[in-house]
Amino acid sequence: MKRFKKIVLLVVYIVSVSSQGAIGQESLHEVTGHPTAADFSLLDLDDNTHTLSAYRGKVVIVNFWATWCPPCRFELPAMEKAYQKLRKEGVVMLGINVGEDADVIFSFTTDYPVTFPLLMDSDSKVTQAYPVVGLPTTFVIDPQGRIIYRAIGTREWDEHSLIQKVLALKKNQVKD
């Protein structure tokens, strides 16, 4: 019996380790029912207002993050690389910082420079209007303003398969 238990544990370990290796594969999960994304108006670090509904007609990636969140920091360079590819295709990327002020975010960008707008949700009201319970969480919104995909935790956003999935939304290649 003990030997059987050891074999089972060994198998579990091998499966566990091999499936952890699979984290490198990237996935975006389709959100059931494609709910309409809650509209918001938030300031960026240059005091420009960004209103989600003003981007209607474009694909928008909305990333909820904070400077103290290690995975968020890990993800930002890949998001920036993806943005450099996607902006040429008319895709909008918005980083919504949860609960921090402009000074904190501004000094953070010295170490983590990004060119997409970083918006401030100081009272976390916008964050609460989305199904976000942990950071980072990212939503991909289609040109009709519907939330199509969601990712909890980091993704390699500049990976080809993710870029293609985002660009496919421009062509309405997701079933209703």
Added chain:
Amino acid sequence: MPVSIAEVVTGTDETAQLPFWELRTQAMTFRLIQRLPDQTRAYFAGRGFSKKDVETIAGYCIFQSVYTNTASANSQRVIEYDASQWRVDYNNTEQSLVLREDWRRIWEVKGVNSAQKIAFEWSLLPSRQRYQATDYNWGMTVYKLPHGAQFNLKLSWTLNGEKKQAVIKNIHCAKDIYIPPTDN
């Protein structure tokens, strides 16, 4: 409730250089990385908490926690947990974790301002979460235990709706030690 086939791996977390305990099953991993009380003091002082409130937080046993759905990208495995169902077994008594909802009440009584409450809340692991393939979260988990305490954590979750449970044994809360600065 079926006990999940699982193993617990311990060691030193590469990044934190502190002890970790990791539950590994076929579908998920849950890693607890020890946090020193001084780390907690520095972190929350940096978020604007008063010295008194910083000491309140640092008085708890806190772990950096990482919950991961380890399924490959195209898998349909969905994992859900409700941390209010988890139990801390310490000195033959059971207690719950101190969750976001508990802290909301604590901070309300103490009159902590909104910015600090937001920073605190989002720093904790979600009380409830649903993970699809490759999803994961980081966040602190908080235990009302003395520094240096040793405890078992009984975890439960569902895998595609099927209930699972496992125990991580002999987890050690960090001691409240002072490390003097060196010349190096």
